[in-house]
Structures are given as structure tokens and as C-alpha cells.
Amino acid sequence: MPTTPYLSIVTASRNDSHGGNIRERTQSFLDSLAEQCARHRLPAELVMVDWNPPADRPSLREILDTPPASPYFTTRFITVPHEVHASLAHADILPFFQMIAKNVGIRRARGKFILATNIDILFSEELMAFLAEQTLQERYFYRADRHDLDVFAVPPKLFGDGLMTFCRSHVSEVQGHYGTYASGMQSPAGDPADLHTNACGDFTLMSRRDWEQTGGYPEYALYSIYIDGLGLYRAAAAGIRQTVLPYPLCIYHINHSGGWVLDKALCESKPSLSYDEYQALGLSILRKRKPPARNNDKWGYNGEIFFESSFASPCRQREREKHTMGDACIEKNGVPHATC
DSSP states (O other), rough: OOOOOEEEEEEEOSSSSSSSSSHHHHHHHHHHHHHHHHTTTTEEEEEEEEESTTSSOOHHHHHHHOOOOOOEEEEEEEEOOOHHHHTSSTTTTOOOOHHHHHHHHHHOSSEEEEEEOOTTEEEOOOHHHHHHTTTTTTTEEEEEEEEEEEEEEOTTTOHHHHHHHHHHTTTTEEEETTTTETTTSSOOOOOOOSSTTTTTOOEEEHHHHHHHTSSSSSSSSOOOOHOOOOHHHHHHEEEEEEEOTTTTTTTTOOOOTTTTOOOHHHHSSOOOOHHHHHHHHHHHHHHTTSOTOOOOOTGGGGOOOEEEEETTTTTTOTOOOOEEETTEEETSSSOOOOOO
């Protein structure tokens, strides 16, 4: 396996009660991803940003079981402490800024290509086989439809054909390119040129260079709704072309409470962009061909030193653990770490 991963999968989360069953959903995501990368021989790393971890609970690293070792898959945990979170607007109302947290992971990812996704997502076998071919191209961003499951958990240690059979039999609806439709129904019609922003926070994939050119997600200290879509508008304005992957290259979403689909009123009550504001910003980005209020070069807290751990270094005090600072990675004694 190459020393540098082909694909970095970036997620952000915290060990709180959001959505319920946070450990179970995250473990299913982790186990399935690790098993698929090993079996398909896809050199990948999972970068999980633990944003503002609750002081009275264990970290994400501490609640998760280690997946079987594989030369094709590694996991990195990057911790953004409460002090950083507290410096942002609305920090007393919102404990988690998902898109800023993902920027932290994107900025520190090592892969040639970077996929921004979430901890309740499972990937179809066909999608993983496609990624393992290593035929992704720069100057394209890739999107996949999200198939929503009607269950709040999947059987543990269920992989391959068994997992796919389970997922396909529990799809309730599809978040497609042209809208949401019930399982078994035909997708609505639409213009292929339209941006596929539907559930784009669960699957946006492009090269590291293209992420750097777009400047990541807009760093608004707001609830995450619509900010993921603005990331696509930024990419399109930069001349990066959209590729919508066809079924069965898709993702499956484990059901949970507290999400946009189930609790629109609750989500809209939080400090967030309105739909009208989102539409206006998106059109402004496309018309001006540059992002309004573009992130500066420090986006993703580039240059800031954050604590990093892995399954190979479970104890927070061990000297093997590293601190990451965006484009660089250093050991605790300040010496550059050559294998980061």
C-alpha cells in the first residue's frame, strides 16, 4: 500500500446525544468502511474531527472499538477543544459547528482526494469498487444520491452482500438529484446541469487541490443547514464540474432523531441561514464567480495546533501521539513528523 492514502474520508462529530445512538451509528460506519477499504484494497484514511468534546463524557476515540488492522485503512482523531469553540458566535447555543469542523479535517487530510461525509453513512459495494479503481479526476466534484433507511441501527458486524441486502430492503426514501422521492418510485425529472445539493453534506468528493482552491466550506458560526450546499456553489463558480454518480453507486443513511428531514421546525429555530438567504448567496457566488465573504488562508484553523490520536495510540498522554496544525504535523517535542 502507498504511504500516502488515495482517499481521505473526513467526518466531524462529538460524543453527545445528538440523534441518539451516537456510538452505535458511528461504530457501524467505522466497521463497514474499514472492512470495505480492506476488501477492495482502497488506500484510505478516516479523519474524524472531535469538535468541542463534552467535558463529562469520554472522547469519540474512547467510545469506539478498534476495527481489524489493515494496510489499506487508518483512522485519525483530531480534537478541537472547547476553548476554540467558545470563541465563535452562538457557541453558547450551538455546541457543534459541523462545517467548520469538517474544514479542520479537510485541511489536515493527506489523501489525493477528499470525501466529506458523516458518521451515519454506509457506502454501497458498487461505490466502493468504483473508488478503488482510483480513476477520480481533478477539476470534478462527485455527488451520490442518499438512500435513507427506516431503521435506527444496522446489525453489528454485517458486511458485504449481507449488509447491502439489509440496506436495500430498508430504504424509505431517496435524496436524489432532482428532489426527494419514496423508495420504489421514479425520480422526479430535472435539468442535469442543476447542482445536486440535496443531502450534499453526506457526500461531497473532490481532489485536495480543488478543496484548497474553493477554500473549503464557508465558515459561518451557524447551524449547518445549507452551508454544505454553498460549498458546491463555490466549486461550480471555480469551474469545477459536477459528476453525479449513477445508481447503484450510492450511500445509505442510518435513521436518527434531530435531523433536518424529521425536525425541520426545530432546525429552523436555531441560528442558521434561511432558505432565501441560502438561495441569494448561491446565486451571488455563481454570478460573481467568487465566493462572498470568502474564507481567508487560515480556513480550517490552518496553523493551529490540535491534539491528534489514533487507535494505535489510545492513551492521551503517550509520547507517540501527535499534534496537527493544518498543512503540517508535529510531535509533542516540536520535531516535524515525517510520516504524517
